[in-house]
Amino acid sequence: MMQKVRYFMELTKPRQTALLLVTMAGAYLIAAKSIDVIMLAKLLIMGFTAIGGVTALNMYLDRDIDAIMKRTSSRPLPRGRLSFDEVMIGILVMLLIGITIASTINRYVLFAVLAGLYFDIVGYTELTKRFTPASIILGSIAGSMPALGGWAAGAGEISLPGILLAGVVYAWQPLHVWFLAYAAEEDYRKAGVPVASLRTDHKTFSILVVAHLAIMIVAIWGISWTIGAGLLTASISSVFVLLAIARVLYFYKSPSKTEALRIFKFASPTLAIVYLMMPIEIAVLQYLR
Amino acid sequence: MERVLAVIAGALAGLLALLSLASADLAPQFIVLASFTAMISASLIAISLPLVALLVALTSISLSILSPLVVIAVGAAIALISRRAEPVALSIGFSGLALYVTTGDPASLSLSLLSIAALSVASSKRPHALVAILSPALPLVAGAEVSIMALVLLGAMYLWLGSSPSPTCPFRRDSRLAFYGTVTGVLGIVAYFISSSLLSYGLWLVGLTMLISGIASPTRDEASPKA
Numbered sequence: 086m087m088q089k090v091r092y093f094m095e096l097t098k099p100r101q102t103a104l105l106l107v108t109m110a111g112a113y114l115i116a117a118k119s120i121d122v123i124m125l126a127k128l129l130i131m132g133f134t135a136i137g138g139v140t141a142l143n144m145y146l147d148r149d150i151d152a153i154m155k156r157t158s159s160r161p162l163p164r165g166r167l168s169f170d171e172v173m174i175g176i177l178v179m180l181l182i183g184i185t186i187a188s189t190i191n192r193y194v195l196f197a198v199l200a201g202l203y204f205d206i207v208g209y210t211e212l213t214k215r216f217t218p219a220s221i222i223l224g225s226i227a228g229s230m231p232a233l234g235g236w237a238a239g240a241g242e243i244s245l246p247g248i249l250l251a252g253v254v255y256a257w258q259p260l261h262v263w264f265l266a267y268a269a270e271e272d273y274r275k276a277g278v279p280v281a282s283l284r285t286d287h288k289t290f291s292i293l294v295v296a297h298l299a300i301m302i303v304a305i306w307g308i309s310w311t312i313g314a315g316l317l318t319a320s321i322s323s324v325f326v327l328l329a330i331a332r333v334l335y336f337y338k339s340p341s342k343t344e345a346l347r348i349f350k351f352a353s354p355t356l357a358i359v360y361l362m363m364p365i366e367i368a369v370l371q372y373l374r
Numbered sequence: 375m376e377r378v379l380a381v382i383a384g385a386l387a388g389l390l391a392l393l394s395l396a397s398a399d400l401a402p403q404f405i406v407l408a409s410f411t412a413m414i415s416a417s418l419i420a421i422s423l424p425l426v427a428l429l430v431a432l433t434s435i436s437l438s439i440l441s442p443l444v445v446i447a448v449g450a451a452i453a454l455i456s457r458r459a460e461p462v463a464l465s466i467g468f469s470g471l472a473l474y475v476t477t478g479d480p481a482s483l484s485l486s487l488l489s490i491a492a493l494s495v496a497s498s499k500r501p502h503a504l505v506a507i508l509s510p511a512l513p514l515v516a517g518a519e520v521s522i523m524a525l526v527l528l529g530a531m532y533l534w535l536g537s538s539p540s541p542t543c544p545f546r547r548d549s550r551l552a553f554y555g556t557v558t559g560v561l562g563i564v565a566y567f568i569s570s571s572l573l574s575y576g577l578w579l580v581g582l583t584m585l586i587s588g589i590a591s592p593t594r595d596e597a598s599p600k601a
Contacts, residue, residue: 145551146587173554177580184576195572199579206583211590 092161093175096144097137104353105228106132109235111360112250115312116239118367127186128238132231135183135198139205139227141176146210154272187234193243197234201227218281221262229254232360246311249304253359256301259294260329261352264336267345291337298330305359314370318363325355552588555581 109132110125117124144151144162152163161167167175180202187195205227213220229251236247263282266273267290273280282290302323309319329351336344559581565574 142584142587146591169550173551177554177558180580181577184580185573188572188576192572195576199576202580202583207586207590211587 089167089171092166093141093171094137095161096141096167096172096175097133097179098140098144102133102136102140104357105136105231107357108250108254108360109231111364112232112235112247113239114235114364115250115308115315115360115367116236116247118239118371120368124190124238127190128235131183131186131190131194131198132234134179135187135201136231138176138179138183139202141172141179142206143210145172145176146206147214150276150278153276154269156269156272190238191241193237193241194234196243197230197237201230201234203227204230215278218279218284220279221259221281224262225255225258228258246308249307249311250360252304253301253308254356256297256304257352257356259290259297260333260355261349263290263294264345264349264352267340268342268349270342287340288337291333291340294333295330298326298333302326308359308363312367314367315363318359318366321362322355322359325358329355548588548591550588551591552585555584555586555588557581558584 106129110129113125113128114120144160148160148162151157151160157163162172183198184195187198204223208223209220209227213223232254233243233247233251236250237243240247259281263280266278266280267282267287270283273283281293305319305322305326309315329348332344332348332351336348559578562574562576562578562581565571565577
């Protein structure tokens, strides 16, 4: 039984889920400006179960692709470690917990959870992922929903700073997805998944990534401006994003899979710093006042 | 083609559902959106879903009257092309539901259930047909809410039939996932009638998403994992 649970937990992609939880919790703390421990705990449980449930459903739907790709072929589903009913029950339990908690917070949080589910499963996985590189547009919307949900939990509404917090995640995603696909090129080609970094030359997609990162910087400063705080975070985050841009420009000049993998690994800290540092900065400022 | 239409229609329904979450009163949208679960299960009328989505979104009286007629016309056209009777039965059923939302007349619900009964007879599943034949009386005897639930359950039943060798449901992709989705969606609807909470709405959308996933699934049943 415990082994089965462990296999199921693998389907939730714990590291990716953790990063999205950081964006959700960070956005909540920025909006709430004070820590309500019970609300934070509710949000984290909701986030883990909802994001984990959606990710597991995604894994179920993509199990044929995972079986083809070397990087993912050892996942529980391609190896037949879990039965259909075990996977479905796990997914439904997680989603049920997630939406139950979300519905007790407010309708905007529930909206973010359901929009994340819908854009990820229907928009991205089902309708576009296997057919067009533009699938990243819908996938990125899904990825930005935890931040929006976190903001809605703290502010009680969806307003401009929340949209900007979600926008930061949205603009960050090409950096994360396209360089991973470039580094694992054979896998993606074998599975026939169209990704922009494999469909265009490296210069074109590098420029697109830089454009997205520029938008990310604008969104970060936009958050700071609309909430009237977080200047230090905006400055330090911008340095991180500029470093990422510098790496991408280096890749533009001399592309290699090793460099693509380095950029991919640098992507997560670039995002996390915004959501980790800004709440701390706001809390310190409040304490000093 | 039918599968593609059903997925697109379902996607539109889901988007509309998400948008309606931001509005104050969920009830009217919910009744129509909930019926989508049943109707996508019944499948062939899928092309009419965006039209009814439009009907709900605009809530214009003239459009409300016009839309059911358009739905029937589209159903008839599909029937003509496919040489099958189900599209007509389903389009009448769907129109009945749309009319109920705008007029509140239980007789239009009876019309919906009658068309499902006709479909059931056509598919020669006798126990189900018997239930379906009796169901048109429900709106008059038990009221609209029970009838809508019956309608949705009948939709789920058709999905079940679709997973067995039957001409009723053309979708043979991941019918087990679609079935789980339908059951979840129906639970959401039942929960809605018990207490119209946000949770029931969420449950229903999870069900719809899984249902669409089953219909649009890139991998067939045979590729499902076996432990």
